[in-house]
Structure formats: C-alpha cells, structure tokens
Amino acid sequence: MNHDQHPNDSVLTQDLRDSLCELTxxxxxxxxxxxxxxxxxxxRRLAGFASLGVVGAAAGTALALGLTGILGAAPARSTSTIQTMAFTLVKHANGTATLxxxxxxxxxxxxxQSDLEQDGIPAIVNTGSFCSSDPSPAGFNQVTAAPKPAPGAPLDFTINPAAIPAGTELSFGFFKLANVQGSGHAGEETVIGLIDTNSYNCASTPPASGYANVVSIPGGPK
Amino acid sequence: MSQDKAGFTEFFAASWDTCLRAVAASTGNMTLAEDQVAEAFARAWASWDTVSRHPAPEAWVVRTALNAGASWWHRRSKETALTSHDVAAADSQGTGLDVAVLTALRRLPARQREVIVLRVFLDLDIDTTARQLRIAPGTVRAHQTRAMTALRNELTAATITEIER
Incomplete structure (x- = not known):
C-alpha cells in the first residue's frame, strides 16, 4: 500500500467497482x-481538406504559410500534415509546426491534443476552460507567436517544439463568451499559455488580460 | 476500405460495456454516455492504426468520450443552470447506479474524476494513467488521494443521512 493511501481505500475502491458493475x-x-x-x-476529414482549400483561397495569404506544399500539386496525405475540419497541423522540415x-x-x-502530441508538441487542450500555472514558466515567446487574425479568418500559430522547456507544456483554452475582452459583443476567444506540467490549475473563465505568458485572441472555433 | 480493421471488432465487443459504464458513472447520464461512447468508438475505428498501438485503448476511448461530453456539457450549462447535486439526482434515474456514488463523483474536480475513472474503473496503473493524462505519476497519486478522501467523506455523510431518516 502506498504511504498516501487511507487504510480503507481498498474497500472504497472495491465499493466503487461493485457499484459500477451494478450499472445496467x-x-x-x-x-x-x-x-x-x-x-x-x-x-469529414477529407471534406475539411477541401473546405480549408476554399477558405485559404478566400482569405488570401493567412493560410499560405501553414498550407504551403499541400494545396498545390503535393498529395493531400503528407506524413507531416494532419487535417481535420477544425484544424490543420503541418510539421515543417526545420522542426517547427504550424497550427x-x-x-x-x-x-x-x-x-x-493527441495530434499535437503526435507531432511532439506536449499540450493540454480544453474547450470552456483554461489551465495555467502560477508562476507561469518562462520561455513562452520562444515557443509560439501570437497570430493577428482578421474577423472570421483562421487562427494561425507557428510553434517551435524544441523551445518548449522541459517540464512544461502548452495550454490551449477555447471559449465562447457573452462579452469578449470587454467589447460588449458575444463571440469566441482562444487563450494560449505555457504551464508547468506538474503544477497547474484549470478555470472555466479566461485569465485576465495581461496574464504573464498567456496570449488571448478574439475568435476561435465555434 | 475494409470494415473489419484488424482487431477492432474484438476490441469493440470486449470494451464497450466497460467504457460505457466508466463514462456513465462520470457523467451521470446513460443516454448521453451511450452517444459519447459510440462517437468515441467511431473515432477509434477511423483512427484504428493509431489507437490500436495506444498503450491503453480503452482509456483513449473513455477520454475521447468524456472530452466530447465536456464540450456538450459546457454548451448545455449555459442554457440550464443546475447545481451538481441537482444534475446528479435528475440524471441518475434509470442508470442503476447508486445516486450517492454518482453525486460524489460529480462533485469531484474534473481532473480528480478522470483519475478515478482511469485508476479505479479502468484499473490502469499509475504510470499509464500519468501518460494518458500527461501529468506526473506523483500528480496522479495526489489527485487520487484527494479524490478518495472526498469520496469517502461524501459517501460516509450520505450513509449517515440515510440512517437518520
């Protein structure tokens, strides 16, 4: 028995398992x-590829960096590209990735989260909540740069996994808010930060503006 | 594409009940859990090359189902504000699960509940749980200790209340 365990933990564990077995x-x-x-x-994944192509053409250059090499003659199933309806993750030869x-x-x-992990980017991804550490680890600005999206345009991040300090990981929070950053308008907000893997808390509201090592971006997935 | 991806049929048959029970216990809503778990198995089928190599495919399904449910729950919570106790009491009807257990589980913070689901309901060891949740083994132990303490206190209080009635 682990020293942290209560003497009756095994009884409680068995009770919980028994209760679960009774579940019809x-x-x-x-x-x-x-x-x-x-x-x-x-x-839908294949359709996402097609629709992202349309969005990329309409949005002009915003997607060009992230989709270089996959909207042209290159095959859709590049081993360094993961595409879904909601996001595209491209791993570049220099080790960086574009999300x-x-x-x-x-x-x-x-x-x-699992696709980021597959590309060597440790991250916690949440909708409706955001995880942060206090104090927040240094180095966020070396890991990713804040995008400057136009309304309705895709959010585009370049991430450098090699710059993620040991013992830390990225944290993504996607929110739907009644009042985005005090604008008085309902909408989406994306929050990104760097957290200590072993010490963080999650909250159901975005952090206050100006929180260290966190970037808040109006806009985000529906 | 072949419908029978190697090993998926057996995995689906062997793991459906376990995954559904774990998700239902965590969410307190069997109908919702059934849809979430079906969705998670569909995603597992679509990504079977990856999921089949996962160290704990059942945990992958359960986490995928719970994450899908978190999105659903967040949307619903904006429409109907209920306390966790109200939710548990209302949704537990028909699940066959002890309401006191369900209420106690629903009152745990999300991360502690995830640890209980993986450690107790799926019987994963600490290292596998830590890898699955992307946290340190020590953090898993800490979450489990806090969760077990909270559950013990909740269930003891519920038992006393029941006896006093």
Whole structure:
C-alpha cells in the first residue's frame, strides 16, 4: 500500500467497482453502426481538406504559410500534415509546426491534443476552460507567436517544439463568451499559455488580460 | 476500405460495456454516455492504426468520450443552470447506479474524476494513467488521494443521512 493511501481505500475502491458493475447498460450498438459513423469522420476529414482549400483561397495569404506544399500539386496525405475540419497541423522540415484553427468549425479538444502530441508538441487542450500555472514558466515567446487574425479568418500559430522547456507544456483554452475582452459583443476567444506540467490549475473563465505568458485572441472555433 | 480493421471488432465487443459504464458513472447520464461512447468508438475505428498501438485503448476511448461530453456539457450549462447535486439526482434515474456514488463523483474536480475513472474503473496503473493524462505519476497519486478522501467523506455523510431518516 502506498504511504498516501487511507487504510480503507481498498474497500472504497472495491465499493466503487461493485457499484459500477451494478450499472445496467443498454444493448451494444452494431459494429456496422459504429463503422458507418467512423466513415463519416473520415469523409469529414477529407471534406475539411477541401473546405480549408476554399477558405485559404478566400482569405488570401493567412493560410499560405501553414498550407504551403499541400494545396498545390503535393498529395493531400503528407506524413507531416494532419487535417481535420477544425484544424490543420503541418510539421515543417526545420522542426517547427504550424497550427491553423478553422474558426467556423466545432473543435474536438481531444483530437487536437493527441495530434499535437503526435507531432511532439506536449499540450493540454480544453474547450470552456483554461489551465495555467502560477508562476507561469518562462520561455513562452520562444515557443509560439501570437497570430493577428482578421474577423472570421483562421487562427494561425507557428510553434517551435524544441523551445518548449522541459517540464512544461502548452495550454490551449477555447471559449465562447457573452462579452469578449470587454467589447460588449458575444463571440469566441482562444487563450494560449505555457504551464508547468506538474503544477497547474484549470478555470472555466479566461485569465485576465495581461496574464504573464498567456496570449488571448478574439475568435476561435465555434 | 475494409470494415473489419484488424482487431477492432474484438476490441469493440470486449470494451464497450466497460467504457460505457466508466463514462456513465462520470457523467451521470446513460443516454448521453451511450452517444459519447459510440462517437468515441467511431473515432477509434477511423483512427484504428493509431489507437490500436495506444498503450491503453480503452482509456483513449473513455477520454475521447468524456472530452466530447465536456464540450456538450459546457454548451448545455449555459442554457440550464443546475447545481451538481441537482444534475446528479435528475440524471441518475434509470442508470442503476447508486445516486450517492454518482453525486460524489460529480462533485469531484474534473481532473480528480478522470483519475478515478482511469485508476479505479479502468484499473490502469499509475504510470499509464500519468501518460494518458500527461501529468506526473506523483500528480496522479495526489489527485487520487484527494479524490478518495472526498469520496469517502461524501459517501460516509450520505450513509449517515440515510440512517437518520
């Protein structure tokens, strides 16, 4: 038994497991239902590639950096590019990555988090909450640069994973707010920061403007 | 593309109930959990090359389902403000799960609840839980200790209240 454990923890653990076993579950869906839904995901990923191409053309240069090499003659399935409806993550030869958030599509935080991880970018991604450390670790400005999005345009970040200090990771928070940064208007806000992996707290509201090592950007996924 | 990606059929059959129970216990809503877990399995099927190599595929499904639910819950919470107790009491009807357990789980902070789901319900070891949640093993222990203390206190209080009635 671990020294932190209460003597009755094993009893409580068993009680919790027993309680879970008593939970009556409805009939499992058919495999065909799951695979049909899975195929829909794959189709949306492919459709996301097509729609992002349209957005990129309409938005002019904003997407050009992130999508260089994949909107032209290069094949869509580049091993260094992950594309979904909500975001595109491009890993460049120099080790940096470009993350482009499509502000018109609902974002799945777990998908973005796992895809960032796959590209060597440790991060916690949340919708409706933001995790931060106090004090916040130094080095954020070397890790990523704040985008300056136009209304309705995608958010575009360049991230340098090599600059992420050991024991830290990026934190992304995507919010829908009734009053964005005191503007009096409802909308989306994206907050990014660097946190200590072993010491952070999460809150359901964005941090106050000017919080160290945090960038707040009006706009974000729906 | 073949419908039967190698190993997925067996994984789906063996893990559905476990994942659904874990998500339902965490969210307190079986109907919602059923949809979240189906969605998570669909995503697992779509990304089976990656998920099949994951050290704990069931944990991947549960976290994906819970994250999908967090987005849903955030949207819903803006429409209907309920206390956690009200939510647990209302949504637990028909799940078969002890309301006191459900209420106690729902009152835990999200990270502590995730640790309980992975450590207790999925029986993952501390290192695997830490990797899954991207936190240090020591942090997992701390969250688990706090969560178990809170659960013990909540359930003891609930038992006393029940006896006094």
């Amino acid at each position: 579950t409805p009939e499992r869906p058919t495999l065909a239902a799951i695979t049909t839904r899975g195929r829909a995901h794959q189709r 482009t958030i499509n502000t018109n599509v609902l974002l799945d935080p777990s998908t973005l």
